[in-house]
Amino acid sequence: xxxxxxxxxxxxxxxxxxxxxVNKDVRVPDGSRRHRGARSVNGNVRVGSDCRVQxxxxxxxxxxxxxKRSTVRGLKSVNGGVSIEEEAVVSRKVDIVNGSLDMxxxxxxxxxxxxxxxxxxxxxxxxQGGIVLYNGDVYxxxxxxxxxxxxxxxxxxxxxxxxxxxxxxxxxxxxVEGDIRTNNPDxxxxxxxxxxxRVTGSLENVNLIxx
Numbered sequence: 001x002x003x004x005x006x007x008x009x010x011x012x013x014x015x016x017x018x019x020x021x022v023n024k025d026v027r028v029p030d031g032s033r034r035h036r037g038a039r040s041v042n043g044n045v046r047v048g049s050d051c052r053v054q055x056x057x058x059x060x061x062x063x064x065x066x067x068k069r070s071t072v073r074g075l076k077s078v079n080g081g082v083s084i085e086e087e088a089v090v091s092r093k094v095d096i097v098n099g100s101l102d103m104x105x106x107x108x109x110x111x112x113x114x115x116x117x118x119x120x121x122x123x124x125x126x127x128q129g130g131i132v133l134y135n136g137d138v139y140x141x142x143x144x145x146x147x148x149x150x151x152x153x154x155x156x157x158x159x160x161x162x163x164x165x166x167x168x169x170x171x172x173x174x175x176v177e178g179d180i181r182t183n184n185p186d187x188x189x190x191x192x193x194x195x196x197x198r199v200t201g202s203l204e205n206v207n208l209i210x211x
Contacts, residue, residue: 019036019037019038019039020039020040021039021040021041021043022040022041022042022043023041023042023043024040024043025040025043025044025045025046025062026038026039026040026043026044026045026046027046027048028045028046028047028048028051028053029048029051030048030049030050030051030067031048031049031050031051032048032051032052032053033051033052034051034052034053034054034055035054035055036053036054036055037053037054037055037056037057037058037072037073038053038055038057038058039056039057039058039059040058040059040060040062041059041060041061041062042060042061042062043059043061043062044059044062044063044064044065044080045057045058045059045062045063045064045065046064046065046067047064047065047066047067047070047072048067048070049067049068049069049070049085050067050068050069050070051067051070051071051072052070052071053070053071053072053073054073055073056072056073056074056075056076056092057072057073057074057075057076058075058076058077059076059077059078059080060077060078060079060080061078061079061080062077062079062080063077063080063081063082063083063099064077064080064081064082064083065082065083065085066082066083066084066085066088066090067085067088068085068086068087068088069086069087069088070085070088070089071088071089071090071091072088072089072090072091073090073091073092074090074091074092074093074094074095074111075090075093075094075095075096076094076095076096077095077096077097077099078096078097078098078099079097079098079099080098080099081096081099081100081101081102081118082094082096082099082100082101082102083101083102083104084101084102084103084104084107084109084125085104085107086104086105086106086107087105087106087107088104088107088108089107089108089109089110090108090109090110090111091110091111092110092111093109093111093112093113093114093129094109094112094113094114095113095114096113096114096115096116096118097116097117097118098116098117098118099117099118100118100119100120100121101113101115101118101119101120101121102121102123103121103122103123103125103127103144104123104124104125105123105124105125105142106124106125107125107126108125108126108127108128109125109126109127109128109129110128110129111128111129112127112128112129112130112131112132112148113127113129113130113131113132114131114132114133115131115132115133115134115136116134116135116136117134117135117136118136119136119137119138119139120133120136120137120138120139121138121139121141122138122139122140122141122144122146122174123141123142123144124141124142124143124144125144125145126144126145126146126147127145127146127147127148128147128148129147129148130146130147130148130149130150130151130178131146131148131149131150131151132150132151132153133150133151133152133153133166134152134153134154135166136166137166137167137168137169138150138167138168138169139167139169139171140169140170140171140174140175140176140197141171141172141174142171142172142173142174143172143173143174144174144175145174145175145176145177146175146176146177146178147177147178148177148178149176149177149178149179149180149181149201150168150176150178150179150180150181151181151182151183152166152168152180152181152182152183152184152187152189152206153182153183153184154182154183154184154186154187164188165188165189165190165207166187166188166189166190167189167190167192168180168189168190168191168192168206169192169194169197170191170192170193170194170197170198170199171192171194171195171197172194172195172196172197173195173196173197174197174198175197175198175199175200176198176199176200176201177200177201178199178200178201179199179201179202179203179204180199180201180202180203180204180206181202181203181204181205181206182204182205182206184205185205187205188207189205189206189207190206190207190209191203191206191207191208191209192209192210192211193208193209193210193211194210194211195211
């Protein structure tokens with residue numbers, strides 16, 4: 001984790017064509033149009049509503065919030081949560097370590113999600129490019145959709161005697177278009193389908209529960 005944190009900070013320092021701060025928040029005002037991104041160490045990144053940000057938004061030890069109807073290039077967060085508000089679009093990937101990801105109705109991630117040690121929650125939202133998951137749960141609600149399936153990978157801290165299984169809950173007409181699988185048969189993963197939730201692909205090394 002120390003190596004990951006150091007690499008993230010190094011990444012922030014390399015990029016100069018962006019708003020960069022240490023120990024304070026970076027805010028992008030409502031309606032902004034900009035080529036550069038926003039980066040912060042020990043601070044939050046806040047993108048207002050109706051913005052167009054062509055650079056990445058990155059935070060180390062802080063959260064990221066993308067406001068309603070805004071578009072950003074990509075999101076990276078270490079030790080902080082990410083929220084993507086209504087009808088906001090991330091045109092590339094979301095990478096998050098040690099934090100939750102929440103997507104509100106109409107929001108879209110176009111190039112997939114990688115999440116380490118945190119839950120991913122979708123509410124009437126769309127993820128294209130699938131999800132790669134380490135040590136976390138996924139909750140789909142109100143017609144959410146994942147295109148490209150879900151891959152649960154083994155983390156360095158994996159314990160085959162883990163008490164609580166990982167959960168993939170697909171609820172209220174939500175759908176995973178693709179497979180749900182894990183590359184380690186010792187992982188305990190429950191896939192829960194309820195109220196019309198479904199998976200179009202195959203299930204591999206996971207436990208299916210239908211309600």
